[in-house]
Amino acid sequence: IGHLGEQIRDDAGDGSEWGLRILYSDEGPDLLGTGGAIKKALPLLKDEFLVQYADAYLPTNYMAAKKAFDASGLEAQMCVFENHGTLDESNVELDSAKRKVIYYGKPKKGQTLSFIDCGLLAYKRKVFEKYPEERFDLTVLNAGLAPQGRLGARVVSERFWEIGRPESLHDMRKTAAKLFGE
Numbered sequence: 001i002g003h004l005g006e007q008i009r010d011d012a013g014d015g016s017e018w019g020l021r022i023l024y025s026d027e028g029p030d031l032l033g034t035g036g037a038i039k040k041a042l043p044l045l046k047d048e049f050l051v052q053y054a055d056a057y058l059p060t061n062y063m064a065a066k067k068a069f070d071a072s073g074l075e076a077q078m079c080v081f082e083n084h085g086t087l088d089e090s091n092v093e094l095d096s097a098k099r100k101v102i103y104y105g106k107p108k109k110g111q112t113l114s115f116i117d118c119g120l121l122a123y124k125r126k127v128f129e130k131y132p133e134e135r136f137d138l139t140v141l142n143a144g145l146a147p148q149g150r151l152g153a154r155v156v157s158e159r160f161w162e163i164g165r166p167e168s169l170h171d172m173r174k175t176a177a178k179l180f181g182e
Contacts, residue, residue: 002027034138039128055164056119060156068154069122076123077152083116090116094153101151104142118160
């Protein structure tokens, strides 16, 4: 937990109310970025784990994502959506088989990217070993793994929702109400 994380701890507690067991890794006052926060939380995590960005909602089968990761034999996997710049700027290029990310980041001049990172990733803890326990962004790690052939791709058909701002959360809720009749 990071900024305003105490509100999550106060609300969710130990998770027993929902049949869960919640453990917390607190970044403290100096935020570490997603990569640094994961590095700090490694003692609480298993050898393989999923990461879901807190400002993204992806209505997909998370167990299927984990099974696809296990089957890939790779050290990391990213769920991607075929976007062509419609939801936001596309930031992923896949290999011809659409099984690996070969480029991750802002498009280079003249480069057209078709896929976008959905905010659901899977990792083996060893990919974090070379990073010190300090501030670093997860995009640095992913951008490094991609050209080495170490970052798998799981193409999902469900669009993701950016929910990090009140207006985008409101848009997602409106659409969900239309889709599910709520």
